[in-house]
Amino acid sequence: MSQPPRDMETNAAERPLIAKPVASRPTSSSFRPFPELLSAIRPNTNGFKPDVCRPSPLVVAPQTADTSGAVIYGAAKDVVRFETKPITVYKPVAKVVSKSTLSLLANMGNLCVTHQDLPPKPETCGRNQTLEPTILRPQTFGSKFHHPNPSLENSKQSKAVDEAEPKALVTSPANIGRPSYDGYKWRKYGQKQAKGSEYPKSYYKCSHPNCPVKKMVERLFDGQIAEIVYKGEHNHPKPQPSNRGSSGQQHGSGSGSAQQEGLDECALAEPNNRLVISYNVGSATPDNPCRFSAVWEDGSKGVEAEDDDERRNKRRRSENPPAEAGDGWPEFRAVVQDSAEPDIEGTWIAVEEVRTEGREAQQPLAEICMLQMQGPEALR
DNA sequence: GACCTTTGACCGTGG
DNA sequence: TCCACGGTCAAAGGT
Ligand SMILES: [Zn+2]
Numbered sequence: 001m002s003q004p005p006r007d008m009e010t011n012a013a014e015r016p017l018i019a020k021p022v023a024s025r026p027t028s029s030s031f032r033p034f035p036e037l038l039s040a041i042r043p044n045t046n047g048f049k050p051d052v053c054r055p056s057p058l059v060v061a062p063q064t065a066d067t068s069g070a071v072i073y074g075a076a077k078d079v080v081r082f083e084t085k086p087i088t089v090y091k092p093v094a095k096v097v098s099k100s101t102l103s104l105l106a107n108m109g110n111l112c113v114t115h116q117d118l119p120p121k122p123e124t125c126g127r128n129q130t131l132e133p134t135i136l137r138p139q140t141f142g143s144k145f146h147h148p149n150p151s152l153e154n155s156k157q158s159k160a161v162d163e164a165e166p167k168a169l170v171t172s173p174a175n176i177g178r179p180s181y182d183g184y185k186w187r188k189y190g191q192k193q194a195k196g197s198e199y200p201k202s203y204y205k206c207s208h209p210n211c212p213v214k215k216m217v218e219r220l221f222d223g224q225i226a227e228i229v230y231k232g233e234h235n236h237p238k239p240q241p242s243n244r245g246s247s248g249q250q251h252g253s254g255s256g257s258a259q260q261e262g263l264d265e266c267a268l269a270e271p272n273n274r275l276v277i278s279y280n281v282g283s284a285t286p287d288n289p290c291r292f293s294a295v296w297e298d299g300s301k302g303v304e305a306e307d308d309d310e311r312r313n314k315r316r317r318s319e320n321p322p323a324e325a326g327d328g329w330p331e332f333r334a335v336v337q338d339s340a341e342p343d344i345e346g347t348w349i350a351v352e353e354v355r356t357e358g359r360e361a362q363q364p365l366a367e368i369c370m371l372q373m374q375g376p377e378a379l380r
Numbered sequence: 381g382a383c384c385t386t387t388g389a390c391c392g393t394g395g
Numbered sequence: 396t397c398c399a400c401g402g403t404c405a406a407a408g409g410t
Pocket of ligand 1: 184206207208211212213233234235236
């Protein structure tokens, strides 16, 4: 039989997207304030991985949101007229906790955690430190893992990132061994060990007949999803989960209302509780303002942020007052910040743990960062 | 039997 | 042209 064209890149529907539908805990060493994330990518947009950032103009536009937590580029039809290939960068940071958070978590129960001693906290990540695409890369875990191949250990990629190694890794058991919970059915069609990376990369196709959507999933050794790249748009509605809890549909089970409202949702698993984070950063429109909320699944605390002017284009920082204390779960607050770069539009939301006992400045408990930027050509 | 994952081989692309 | 690499195919086996 004649095979379909192997290269589906010509499919106009395919638009690369990096997304990560799980909440994350940035480390002190890996955490980079939003302006630094911007500055890191700003001078070298060509430095992105070629498979996710082609040298084509990107669009700064609202996007549709898969209600699962993976932001799907799709119906920016109102705005997308001047571009060829829109790319959305949704930057994850791996699931890592600071040492202080680690001890906190350790006190809470049987969290699956490994850790090493923390290095002195870097002052900041200098903008000329490295132009490695930290925006796109998952973090590596340095000497925690022994590279079977010494040459791999010396590879540029690992060396560049090992310097700022996180030291603790939190496993989210709900994510292990699953492609991700985005509501669609996927069939795995390949796996590769990416050169210079410890992470295996898995390739999935949407199982729906004639649906061209693919996704590439990079995992960490412990099975956590480090990065997801979606290609294409589904030409069918999301299949209804047959029954609850059976096969990967437990994502976002904390609140069905968020998905009904068209919010993306992800959760940060803790022992005996989950921090459910809902947001529509990537899909906000003037009619649907940027919203964000994070609540513990047991309802103990919550924090919300809403931006009623999606067209804001200059730096804005807003902090919500910390949630009430008293039930043993960390208090947190939301910090929202926008890009001030003219050709990079982005929103960064961090959930910061509120420390009250004079501890050092906390790192975000979780962060969500969406960057949309003009492509290299547009920058000239 | 349907559908999935695994895995080695194959192919296209780019340096 | 050669080679490394990423992405895909497809057979085999598992659930
Ligand atoms: Zn599909």
